[in-house]
Amino acid sequence: xxxxxxxxxxxxxxxxxxxxxxxxSKTIIVPYITAxxxxxxxxxxxxxxxxxxxxxxxxxxxxxxxxxxxxxGWIRKQDGASKTKxxxxxxxxxxxxxxxxxxxxxxxxxxxxxxxxxxxxxRYIPDNIMERLDKMVIAIxxxxxxxxxxxx
Numbered sequence: 228x229x230x231x232x233x234x235x236x237x238x239x240x241x242x243x244x245x246x247x248x249x250x251x252s253k254t255i256i257v258p259y260i261t262a263x264x265x266x267x268x269x270x271x272x273x274x275x276x277x278x279x280x281x282x283x284x285x286x287x288x289x290x291x292x293x294x295x296x297x298x299x300g301w302i303r304k305q306d307g308a309s310k311t312k313x314x315x316x317x318x319x320x321x322x323x324x325x326x327x328x329x330x331x332x333x334x335x336x337x338x339x340x341x342x343x344x345x346x347x348x349x350r351y352i353p354d355n356i357m358e359r360l361d362k363m364v365i366a367i368x369x370x371x372x373x374x375x376x377x378x379x
Contacts, residue, residue: 234368235271237361238265254349260334262321291323304330
């Protein structure tokens with residue numbers, strides 16, 4: 228299970244717009260693990276047949292039960308997420324999976340990432356900014372990046 232707690236790689240992260248400053252002069256973005264990251268890491272930790280998911284639709288969202296085969300049998304953890312604005316069902320299911328994976332420790336390190344702001348009111352993160360974010364993630368993982376606030 229050590230693979231679940233290893234640093235998250237740039238290709239395992241998606242950055243999303245979270246909010247804007249009151250004056251809309253800056254956009255706040257946050258990192259999330261991808262659903263593919265969850266599947267790949269859980270396959271590596273437990274084998275393709277050593278874990279399973281079950282989704283339950285609830286009012287305006289989904290609960291994911293993520294179950295893994297451990298030394299003493301099956302271990303289940305759950306978490307939920309709201310339906311998303313784009314692809315509400317797929318997005319809600321994917322987000323609930325990622326949140327359930329956090330219960331096992333995967334991606335918790337992202338909560339310690341610096342606060343990242345982009346200049347201006349941005350809806351989509353440009354490719355040149357993504358390249359800089361990837362470099363930042365690498366520096367965070369090797370311990371050379373210690374800023375608490377990043378403005379790009």
